[in-house]
Amino acid sequence: xxxSTQSTGDGLIIKKPQxxxxxxxxxxxxxxxxxxRHTGAGKRKGTANARMPEKVIWMRRMRVxxxxxxxxxxxxxxxxxxxxxxxxxxxxxxxKNKRVLMEHIHKKKAESARLKTLQEQAEARxxxxxxxxxxxxxxxxxxxAEIFAHIEDNAPEEES
Numbered sequence: 001x002x003x004s005t006q007s008t009g010d011g012l013i014i015k016k017p018q019x020x021x022x023x024x025x026x027x028x029x030x031x032x033x034x035x036x037r038h039t040g041a042g043k044r045k046g047t048a049n050a051r052m053p054e055k056v057i058w059m060r061r062m063r064v065x066x067x068x069x070x071x072x073x074x075x076x077x078x079x080x081x082x083x084x085x086x087x088x089x090x091x092x093x094x095x096k097n098k099r100v101l102m103e104h105i106h107k108k109k110a111e112s113a114r115l116k117t118l119q120e121q122a123e124a125r126x127x128x129x130x131x132x133x134x135x136x137x138x139x140x141x142x143x144x145a146e147i148f149a150h151i152e153d154n155a156p157e158e159e160s
Contacts, residue, residue: 064098065090078105 004016032038073083095101
């Protein structure tokens with residue numbers, strides 16, 4: 001705070017009152033900007049990248065996605081193989097945001113569960129058909145044995 005002074009002609013120095021530098025207008029403006037006023041194209045000086053760097057946006061997004069992946073892995077919602085694949089996909093700019101990543105994870109899990117049930121059903125079907133085939137073979141073998149036994153019993157004995 002610099003004290004402003006004024007010198008009179010007769011050797012007296014008078015201290016002037018300090019000028020007011022109010023921040024009220026500044027505060028009011030800042031509140032308006034928070035509501036989105038005064039931020040149009042005409043008020044901008046720097047490029048979009050200068051105002052909010054792409055790198056900062058990228059870093060924030062990566063941190064959010066990686067944090068989510070880590071949390072899911074710790075909660076056993078995804079295994080380490082899925083984690084690694086999704087980590088690399090995140091780095092490769094596949095997921096726009098957290099919501100998209102979560103949807104992708106849910107879709108993958110649902111698909112893997114569906115494949116698992118289909119495999120189990122196919123295995124059960126194979127087992128059933130195999131058992132039926134074995135029963136049929138056993139039945140046919142029994143029929144053949146009966147027929148041959150019947151033929152052998154009724155076969156004319158040759159005397160020589």
